[in-house]
Amino acid sequence: MKVTLFITCLVDLFHTNVGKSTVELLERLGCEVEFPDAQTCCGQPAYNSGYVKEAKEAMKHMIRTFEHAEYIVAPSGSCATMFKEYPQIFRGDREWEAKAKALAAKTYELTQFLVEVLKVENVGAKLQGKATYHTSCHMTRLLGVKEAPFKLLKHVEGLEMVPLPNAHTCCGFGGTFSVKMGDISEQMVDEKIQHIEETEADYLIAADCGCLMNIKGRIERAQKPIQVMHIAEVLNRHE
Amino acid sequence: MSMKIGEEPFHARVKSGIDNSFMRGAVAGAQERLHARRLKAAAELGNWEEWRALGEEIRQHTLANLDFYLFQLSENVAKRGGHVFFAQTAEEASQYILDVAMEKQAKKIVKSKSMVTEEIQLNAVLEKAGCEVIETDLGEYILQMDDHDPPSHIVAPALHKNKEQIRDVFRQKLAYDKTEKPEELALHARQTLRREYLSADIGITGCNFAIAESGSITLVTNEGNADLVTALPKTQITVMGMERIVPTFAEMEVLVSLLTRSAVGQKLTSYITVLTGPRHLEEVDGPEEFHLVIVDNGRSNILGTEFQPVLQCIRCAACVNVCPVYRHIGGHSYGSIYSGPIGAVLSPLLGGYDDYKELPYASTLCAACTEACPVKIPLHELLHKHRQVIVEQEGRAPISEKLAMKAFGLGAASTTFYKLGSKMAPSVLNPFTTNERISKGPGPLKAWTAIREFPAPEKERFRDWFHHRKKAGDQP
Numbered sequence: 001m002k003v004t005l006f007i008t009c010l011v012d013l014f015h016t017n018v019g020k021s022t023v024e025l026l027e028r029l030g031c032e033v034e035f036p037d038a039q040t041c042c043g044q045p046a047y048n049s050g051y052v053k054e055a056k057e058a059m060k061h062m063i064r065t066f067e068h069a070e071y072i073v074a075p076s077g078s079c080a081t082m083f084k085e086y087p088q089i090f091r092g093d094r095e096w097e098a099k100a101k102a103l104a105a106k107t108y109e110l111t112q113f114l115v116e117v118l119k120v121e122n123v124g125a126k127l128q129g130k131a132t133y134h135t136s137c138h139m140t141r142l143l144g145v146k147e148a149p150f151k152l153l154k155h156v157e158g159l160e161m162v163p164l165p166n167a168h169t170c171c172g173f174g175g176t177f178s179v180k181m182g183d184i185s186e187q188m189v190d191e192k193i194q195h196i197e198e199t200e201a202d203y204l205i206a207a208d209c210g211c212l213m214n215i216k217g218r219i220e221r222a223q224k225p226i227q228v229m230h231i232a233e234v235l236n237r238h239e
Numbered sequence: 240m241s242m243k244i245g246e247e248p249f250h251a252r253v254k255s256g257i258d259n260s261f262m263r264g265a266v267a268g269a270q271e272r273l274h275a276r277r278l279k280a281a282a283e284l285g286n287w288e289e290w291r292a293l294g295e296e297i298r299q300h301t302l303a304n305l306d307f308y309l310f311q312l313s314e315n316v317a318k319r320g321g322h323v324f325f326a327q328t329a330e331e332a333s334q335y336i337l338d339v340a341m342e343k344q345a346k347k348i349v350k351s352k353s354m355v356t357e358e359i360q361l362n363a364v365l366e367k368a369g370c371e372v373i374e375t376d377l378g379e380y381i382l383q384m385d386d387h388d389p390p391s392h393i394v395a396p397a398l399h400k401n402k403e404q405i406r407d408v409f410r411q412k413l414a415y416d417k418t419e420k421p422e423e424l425a426l427h428a429r430q431t432l433r434r435e436y437l438s439a440d441i442g443i444t445g446c447n448f449a450i451a452e453s454g455s456i457t458l459v460t461n462e463g464n465a466d467l468v469t470a471l472p473k474t475q476i477t478v479m480g481m482e483r484i485v486p487t488f489a490e491m492e493v494l495v496s497l498l499t500r501s502a503v504g505q506k507l508t509s510y511i512t513v514l515t516g517p518r519h520l521e522e523v524d525g526p527e528e529f530h531l532v533i534v535d536n537g538r539s540n541i542l543g544t545e546f547q548p549v550l551q552c553i554r555c556a557a558c559v560n561v562c563p564v565y566r567h568i569g570g571h572s573y574g575s576i577y578s579g580p581i582g583a584v585l586s587p588l589l590g591g592y593d594d595y596k597e598l599p600y601a602s603t604l605c606a607a608c609t610e611a612c613p614v615k616i617p618l619h620e621l622l623h624k625h626r627q628v629i630v631e632q633e634g635r636a637p638i639s640e641k642l643a644m645k646a647f648g649l650g651a652a653s654t655t656f657y658k659l660g661s662k663m664a665p666s667v668l669n670p671f672t673t674n675e676r677i678s679k680g681p682g683p684l685k686a687w688t689a690i691r692e693f694p695a696p697e698k699e700r701f702r703d704w705f706h707h708r709k710k711a712g713d714q715p
């Protein structure tokens with residue numbers, strides 16, 4: 001099966017390892033992975049800040065870049081959600097609405113793709129320790145992917161999953177919110193970390209690089225002994 | 240605008256919110272209780288999503304035909320001998336009520352809970368004219384006793400206070416000498432209030448839903464105080480926002496069911512009062528005179544715009560109770576009597592961007608509110624719409640942000656620019672980087688690194704790795 005990778009700008013620039021893990025994992029499961037070099041960013045930073053005109057330029061560029069793809073897979077719930085919202089954003093636009101719909105219809109978040117399309121839950125991963133999982137807001141509420149990450153993590157050999165208290169609460173990232181409303185964001189991420197600590201987990205796992213950057217950045221600042229991992233990195237651990 | 244509370248700028252209010260550990264303890268505790276109860280109540284009802292869809296449909300239908308139902312309502316109120324007054328503005332509404340009070344030479348007025356009377360600042364107007372106004376909802380009463388502390392929550396106005404603080408208010412103002420047990424506090428308030436009902440000249444209420452087909456009004460309370468407010472005084476005045484209307488009893492039942500489950504996680508609140516006009520000969524209690532004041536105050540300007548869904552609101556506060564931002568900053572930080580997600584959407588519409596332009600940004604767009612709303616208002620999308628209006632129509636965004644976003648637009652729409660920018664990033668940020676982290680970032684990163692570490696851009700971008708690997712033929 002041919003998979004077209006939408007790697008997201010955060011992974012491209014800051015989390016290469018998440019990208020590598022995604023590629024290796026998909027290949028191990030028999031996919032042929034391609035990466036259209038023209039891709040940039042889904043437009044979310046501008047869109048969520050209210051700059052719809054600027055965002056739309058980025059979105060059109062992405063629609064063109066992925067036009068040929070059969071399956072688009074992104075290791076990020078929030079960015080996949082953004083692709084899914086393109087049709088609504090271009091509603092009424094004669095030239096772009098249909099194209100946006102076509103793009104949205106073939107877009108999948110990584111764990112969703114593994115469970116719904118490839119129909120695998122056990123990817124043969126191994127990781128020793130105790131972990132808890134942060135359900136990111138856009139992925140669960142807007143994209144509606146709730147179960148897939150847990151199904152996959154359940155089968156990771158050696159990994160004990162513990163539930164995160166108040167899992168439904170946002171970590172305080174929110175894109176530009178994290179800097180515009182830093183005072184509030186700080187309180188939110190601190191409460192999230194407090195709940196993570198309560199689980200006594202060795203690992204915090206999530207499927208969104210935005211949330212991970214926020215939580216990890218704060219954990220590192222506070223020098224807490226919790227390791228933060230993207231789910232692709234966990235699923236790609238097999239030795 | 241009249242719904243405003245306090246003059247402090249937004250971030251100063253947020254700071255006092257964050258520093259107020261009593262308030263945060265009280266709010267977090269309440270949020271958790273209410274969250275669990277709401278989910279349970281929804282599950283008990285079964286097919287919650289179908290109920291929500293029905294609630295949404297009822298509200299949308301009513302708004303689409305609002306002029307018709309308002310006409311029908313006023314006809315039916317008049318038929319039963321009531322008076323109807325349409326107030327365009329807050330001032331018109333409170334003036335009309337003041338006129339009635341003056342005509343009746345009213346000295347004492349009892350009130351049941353109503354947000355719209357807060358919005359039109361009714362108490363201040365009446366008190367200025369020499370009337371004594373007494374709030375009978377326990378939460379409102381506590382705030383009134385505490386030197387008119389403003390409400391911080393649309394359903395539980397005194398949510399920001401814990402029981403010890405309430406005890407202290409009662410001790411200071413009401414010669415209370417018992418403990419902070421909620422039952423004892425409530426009993427004391429009830430005993431004090433009971434005397435007031437009997438001697439009041441006018442009873443003023445809000446309105447959860449007005450029923451167009453019969454001209455009735457519905458009041459939903461936990462304490463039964465609305466029953467007394469409407470039964471005892473000779474004159475009753477009900478104040479409603481112009482959108483708080485349903486076609487028939489059948490729709491009212493659906494919405495009350497959604498309201499009580501969403502607000503407090505109960506099947507029904509303890510008291511649902513339905514009143515139709517003044518007392519008739521065969522009735523044993525009820526007012527001799529009934530006035531219905533229907534308040535526009537900016538609502539009709541929202542009709543027909545992309546913000547119209549906000550008028551579907553039934554003021555249940557489910558969105559407030561799940562909001563992680565509200566949880567940390569509390570209701571007073573919003574600077575409006577309407578706080579939480581509904582407040583962040585509604586306050587700029589009714590009160591203008593001058594006072595409320597920060598509120599749409601005080602959200603991570605996590606959509607917890609949208610998910611909780613029993614009438615399916617897309618709250619996080621409306622917050623986003625506000626941002627778009629602020630940037631594109633109002634031109635209020637800071638210049639630096641505008642430039643950054645212009646650059647973003649160019650960069651993200653062009654592979655060449657994007658690649659160039661991303662290639663340069665590691666060297667630009669190199670002076671700030673230690674151990675692959677940035678702890679004190681320049682420019683826009685400063686606000687981030689004030690709180691957290693920022694990852695240094697990778698020396699080898701993902702795309703470089705991918706292409707090198709492909710070239711090297713290192714794929715399976």
Ligand code: SF4
Nearest residue numbers: 552553555556558612
């Ligand atoms: S917006 Fe929805 S959830 Fe919030 S108070 Fe109104 S009806 Fe309730």
